[in-house]
Amino acid sequence: MTAEHSTADTIARYGADALMAAQRLATTPTASKAAALRLAAAAIREDATLILAANARDIAAAQASGLSGAMLDRLRLDPARLEAMAAGVEAVAGLADPVGEIIDRRERPNGLVLTRVRVPIGVIGIIYESRPNVTADAGALAVMAGNAAILRGGSEAIHSNRAIHAAMVRGLVAGGLPEAAVQLIQTTDRAAVGAMLAAEGLIDLIVPRGGKSLVARVQAEARVPVLAHLDGLNHSYVDRAADPAMAREIVVNAKLRRTGVCGATETLLIDRAYADPLPILTGLLDAGCELRGDAEVRALHPAILEANDDDWDTEYLDAILSVKLVDGVDDAIAHIAAHGSHHTDAIVTSDEATAEHFLARVDSAIVMWNASTQFADGGEFGLGAEIGIATGRLHARGPVALEGLTTYKWIVRGTGQTRP
Incomplete structure (x- = not known):
């Protein structure tokens, strides 16, 4: 035999x-x-x-x-x-x-x-x-x-x-x-x-x-x-109407609480109209996260490394994060549709209409408003555990x-x- x-x-x-x-x-x-x-x-x-x-x-x-x-x-x-x-x-x-x-x-x-x-x-x-x-x-x-x-x-x-x-x-x-x-x-x-x-x-x-x-x-x-x-190629989008302190806290947690879980954020999208993205980026860098972005993003901080085309489609499961500036919520939604894995995506904003638009349009299994993607877990959903x-x-x-x-x-x- x-x-x-x-x-x-x-x-x-x-x-x-x-x-x-x-x-x-x-x-x-x-x-x-x-x-x-x-x-x-x-x-x-x-x-x-x-x-x-x-x-x-x-x-x-x-x-x-x-x-x-x-x-x-x-x-x-x-x-x-x-x-x-x-x-x-x-x-x-x-x-x-x-x-x-x-x-x-x-x-x-x-x-x-x-x-x-x-x-x-x-x-x-x-x-x-x-x-x-x-x-x-x-x-x-x-x-x-x-x-x-x-x-x-x-x-x-x-x-x-x-x-x-x-x-x-x-x-x-x-x-x-x-x-x-x-x-x-x-x-x-x-x-x-x-x-x-x-x-x-x-x-x-x-x-x-x-x-x-x-x-x-x-x-x-x-x-x-x-x-x-499938893999957790998750996004956190910081809208122009996001509360700065909330945005910084949510993004750092979404990426770094545990980098090896499928609910970790792998790409950060920031509205070009958001007033000051630097505190979010320095918060991530100070916590030991490697950031990667295009020339526009790298101009915000000298420690940010150059991103290549593969970065937008990579589940790092590590203290590495891709960062991209987008033209508002619809541009963020388009990026998620092109590069996401339909797992978990989040928006940070104080504008309810923008949030509801994002929640309705993003075709992922879990879509969040003003919460860390790390909550993508059966226990956190009150299900006891998950398979x-x-x-x-x-x-x-x-x-x-x-x-x-x-x-x-x-x-x-x-x-x-x-x-x-």
């Missing part, structure tokens, strides 16, 4: 086990799912020392291989992040269960009563890179929405993912849920990704969470429906949490009607 066939057979076994688990989870009461997730959160806390030691192994290997600072930040766990991970699982357990929710109800003239009801999707495959917290977030969300999950994390986080997964499964099983509710593919062989993408009939939905190359491969090869999470930020237009958009991991079915109740 070839290695390729061996990998495909292994994924088929994962899929078969997940299918059986999904059938049980689909009808598991909300209280039972919530109780099991709380036990999973407790198990993560109990295994904190083991998980942090496993993460230290991953960090050491990543540093030796030259992984970037942004990717190291995504990979790194510490006691505070581990506690946040466990708290996130508990938060999911406390959310309203979408399964069984009646979306709408109607009665036809012939007496038929039709309802649309939320149901689980089934088996969800999540392919992700770097962030070990996704192991807990994705597993918890899938289970609470009545789905089974098959997780394939990146090789750089393999030890962390294994330790987190082991703790979660121990808690879920203690709560009476099937062991295959959340499965982690143990191999780092890239062939496992291909086998997941070809697992039509075993996996109902693939969610890729990673860089452009991963998402491009998934979209090119998948024979399973894909919920795409990713969907940038497409179908099924789900923006932070994908419990509701995004369900579909619906029609239920028709009759009293003996036949169609003439």
Whole structure:
């Protein structure tokens, strides 16, 4: 048997086990799912020392291989992040269960009563890179929405993912849920990704969470429906009517709070009619941010470097920011349409009409007014956690949490009607 066939057979076994688990989870009461997730959160806390030691192994290997600072930040766990991970699982357990929710109800003239009801999707495959917290977030969300999950994390986080997964499964099983509710593919062989993408009939939905190359491969090869999470090529636009202190604070936070997250601003657009952009630029430079711009922008400060054409289309995930002056809100909207990734874009202005124009015209999953793009996060949206930020237009958009991991079915109740 070839290695390729061996990998495909292994994924088929994962899929078969997940299918059986999904059938049980689909009808598991909300209280039972919530109780099991709380036990999973407790198990993560109990295994904190083991998980942090496993993460230290991953960090050491990543540093030796030259992984970037942004990717190291995504990979790194510490006691505070581990506690946040466990708290996130508990938060999911406390959310309203979408399964069984009646979306709408109607009665036809012939007496038929039709309802649309939320149901689980089934088996969800999540392919992700770097962030070990996704192991807990994705597993918890899938289970609470009545789905089974098959997780394939990146090789750089393999030890962390294994330790987190082991703790979660121990808690879920203690709560009476099937062991295959959340499965982690143990191999780092890239062939496992291909086998997941070809697992039509075993996996109902693939969610890729990673860089452009991963998402491009998934979209090119998948024979399973894909919920795409593209790069966060986000913009903050400072309008002529922006409050100066607010603009400076928002922009610095949007870029530098955490540079390695998908909600970080990568391009700053400033209205040419804005009175004094220099305090914003010096605030960024003083905080250690490298700025890049054209000749017009570079004339504002000698430390600003020259931008090239690629900069407007680059997700830096680092303390680097492209800066451009634009002729008002419509010019900003045009730049975002040409270079954005439909993830998150923000306007800073005191003019309500301008803000509403921007909110209506920018075609992104998340559009903000007077707020940092770093709020692009399921937890900040009150969703408990997220499986990713969907940038497409179908099924789900923006932070994908419990509701995004369900579909619906029609239920028709009759009293003996036949169609003439």
